[in-house]
Amino acid sequence: MADNNNENYLKKYECDLTLRWSKIDQSILPFDELDRDIMCFLRYNARMSNAEIAKMLNTSEATVRRRINELVRKKIITGFSALVDLHTIENSIKVCIRVDTDAERIDEIASKIAENPDIISLYRRRGQNQLLLQGLFLNLEAVQDFEDNLARTQGIIKFETMVVSKVYKKDPWVGI
Missing domain, CATH: 1.10.10.10 (Winged helix-like DNA-binding domain superfamily/Winged helix DNA-binding domain)
Incomplete structure (x- = not known):
């Protein structure tokens, strides 16, 4: 077989x-x-x-x-894992968020955001004081709570949230 x-x-x-x-x-x-x-x-x-x-x-x-x-x-292979299609388990809402920050606080802000288990990836944009992140949230209320926390965070100038409505090429690690 x-x-x-x-x-x-x-x-x-x-x-x-x-x-x-x-x-x-x-x-x-x-x-x-x-x-x-x-x-x-x-x-x-x-x-x-x-x-x-x-x-x-x-x-x-x-x-x-x-x-x-x-x-x-050689650390070319860093681990072995099961790829779980989260979409078959939960009706997650995937968002991409661009966060503009003060230059001197970007690392502090990134560390705080990275602690959130709903955030699946977090990157710094080259040449900018911006963070780019992807999150998987269980509902719109959870997205709103996250955005409210961003708005209250010292050093965040502004942010833009983009809700994913259709996937053309899946992220194999999260199945969404």
């Missing part, structure tokens, strides 16, 4: 890592094609056994195990 799924994977799925890294000089990457293929299989299904990956790549299980261990040691 697993072989059938893997064969379907090879036929229907082109690894996003392969597509991404095809645009750059392969000689500068800190791994080779076999490592990349192993990462692609793990990205597709992190529960796939080393033996299954080895069979698909026509190499030994020991080679796959050794390569994975080395990718982890």
Whole structure:
């Protein structure tokens, strides 16, 4: 059964890592094609056994195990996790918010925002005193509470909230 799924994977799925890294000089990457293929299989299904990956790549299980261990040691692979489609569990509201801050308080504000479990990503915009964040909230009241807290935070000049109404390309980590 697993072989059938893997064969379907090879036929229907082109690894996003392969597509991404095809645009750059392969000689500068800190791994080779076999490592990349192993990462692609793990990205597709992190529960796939080393033996299954080895069979698909026509190499030994020991080679796959050794390569994975080395990718982890180099911190190229930073962990293994289950991707949970939150949309099937909850009717989350995804928002993107741009926050304009005072220059001297941006790190303090970012630290405070990062503590909120509803915030799934937080970035500083280059050359600006702006933070860009994505949040998943259970309802509009929770979004409003978050915005009210932003409005009361010292050092925040203004913010703009954009509510996502339709997804064209999902974030695989949160399924929304």
